[in-house]
Amino acid sequence: MNPWLAWLAEPFSYPFMLRGLAAALTVGVVCPVLGAYVVLRGMAFFGDALAHIILPGVVAAFLLGWPLVSGALIVGVVAALAVGAISRRSKIKEDTAIGVVFAGCFALGIAMLSSRRGYAVDLSHILFGNLLGVSQQDVLLIAGLGLLALLAVLAFYKEFLVLSFDPLLAVTLRLPVQRLQNLMLILLAVVIVVSIQAVGVALVLAMLITPAAAASLLTRRLPIMMLVGAAIGALSAVIGLYFSYYTNLASGPAIVLTATAAFVLAFLFSRQRRTRA
């Protein structure tokens, strides 16, 4: 066999690498599509907070031996709606309210985990992902939920577009603003949950915003921004996995670093294009 092809094929002769690739590709494609709205609406802090808030759910599922996704999904959806409600009704400023809930939940999750032996390894898997440890069942769950999120974005594309661009127009058009808003928060929770096994709680934000932000520098049309973001996310997943395999780096950070490099390239390219124009 051609040595280059052999080099490319070698990592994926291991089934755990193949499962990791499937999970990483799903995350790489799904995150930037929803991430486009996160970037456009300036919800990055909210997204990061949601990822940390989910921690107790992940830990509970882990301790009970359930699929991690199940516990995270329940806590994630509840937290997304609760934080949305708090920031609407409270007199406290939105980012403060989110910050309080975020730090409290994160501490709770770590406290739950700290009672266990081997706590450091478990914690690092939850914080930074354990892509190479995903089971067949996990892959199916991740793919199923990812597909569901993509279909939802497709189904409510024009409503989410109006909600992101001009909330007052959504009101004058008599759209169910509150329900759409909640749907978007739930989808955000789903996508974060799907990503946690791949890149971990601490780095989910990167998959959500970095490829989408890179794409936003390259195009001024939303559908193209979503497609380019998904392409950057998928490429980051593949390149990051090779990187991780051949340099022995942790896979989650390797994928995130690749996406970050893509963002830097997009940034330099867009600057150069602007100065030439």
Next chain:
Amino acid sequence: MPHSTVRPPDHDPHAPSLSVDGLSVRFNGAEALRAVTFRLPAGQRLAVVGPNGAGKTTLFNVLAGAQRPQDGTARIFGHPPGGDTCVAYVPQRSQVDWAFPASAAEVVMMGRIREIGPLRWPGRRDWQVVGAALDQVGLADVSRRPIGELSGGQQQRVFLAQALAQEAELILLDEPFTGLDFPSQEALFVVLDRLRAAGVTELVATHDLNLAAERFDSVMLLNRRLVAFGAPADVLTREHLVQAYGGHVHILPEGGLLVLTDTCCEGDEGEG
């Protein structure tokens, strides 16, 4: 205008386009509007004039259905705000994210998404309506451009085209002339004239008293309460202006010239 939109049963095209009675809005106890009452027949252009914080934006928000009044009622063609999609709101230019990745045509299409209905994509007829709306406001040749690349006047007209695509019968424009040069202002008036001729009612918040006096059918002078309402010549009197603007009006001794020191500042209108 074509009316394919299903109107609610109490949408009465013969009722006044606007009928507001005793409207009061308070934010955390602070009064933004006090007992505002007026009636506006369809097809009129009304200038809403008043100092910063006079409640212009609040009034528009109530009419758009985004703000509930504590007291009083507003009726639009006989039904309360929120009963129909016949009201369009053209936001202040400073309130819009012009870096948003959308073309002029896509922004106009947003006005039609209720008409298209949930779980469906715009069809050929919807794009025809969008094209016709852009054509009416003179933007057919820039329909595919990102909105951030358009001039200030073109950006205002994109939102008017959106209101057309929405088949709006009452259009609320918040400070549309701010920052526009004279030709852009005139181009905007051409479109507003055409809309009015088609029977659309236009409410325009503005700081420009000259425009209010010369280019509008009627003027509302607002400073939390309704100071005066009626024909421009009857409303824009020295007495009324002093009532509305208080210490911001200075009367020069020679010729009794009025000078207003209250100038519009973008985004300064955020009441509570």
